[in-house]
Amino acid sequence: MKVTPQRSVPRVTESRVISTPIGKLTLVASIDGLCEIIFGAKRVARNQKVSLVARRNLSLAEKQLREYFTGKRKKFSIKLDIGGTDFQNAAWHSLATIPYGQTISYAQQAKLVRKPRAFRAVGSANGKNPVAIILPCHRVIASDGSLGGYAGGLSIKRKLLALEKASSETSSEAE
Known part of the structure; x- marks a missing residue:
């Protein structure tokens, strides 16, 4: 998995709520990858400029999570944009x-x-x-x-x- 290093500029993100066997998950992605998975449906502040790349990252994360929940996916291959120490x-x-x-x-x-x-x-x-x-x-x-x-x-x-x-x-x- 590729991880984008922390940045000082706020990232432009897009979010989507999906239903899963463990309940609703809110996925948040940027152009650099998946940023966050939030347990439950959460309204995430939407940026003015939404990128097609961020939407594609969301779609890929959703697809791979659905495969995981049906037992078809054992490892994820999603770019991550997560920061951290x-x-x-x-x-x-x-x-x-x-x-x-x-x-x-x-x-x-x-x-x-x-x-x-x-x-x-x-x-x-x-x-x-x-x-x-x-x-x-x-x-x-x-x-x-x-x-x-x-x-x-x-x-x-x-x-x-x-x-x-x-x-x-x-x-x-x-x-």
Whole structure:
């Protein structure tokens, strides 16, 4: 996934609300990529100049999310425009390495970013992940096996993990 670095100029964005098996999601995109996934339907301030490229980025994100929810997509190939600190970016990009249908602990994720004692910090970074599902922070759980937290709520985290587990089991049965 390509990520656009932070900028000082406000970005021009376009948004769209989509219905999914976990409820409504608001997608926000710029010409540089997907900026945010918001749980629920949210009115996002619309910029005067809307770009066809931003609309195409929204359409691609919507298409890939629909494929994900039907079990047809295991990895995303969407350009991202998400900002964040260096540590947040390291934590967020480590999420993309977690295989579909599997989980790791916050401590394991901290090791992935080469900060083995920073498990609370990766949890905090995950809580600020602007593109949950695309960068799958729902796949990170506590070391004791409990779910930990999730910006969309634990019921949505459970549903996403169940969806991936069911899809993985169906895929392996078909092979």
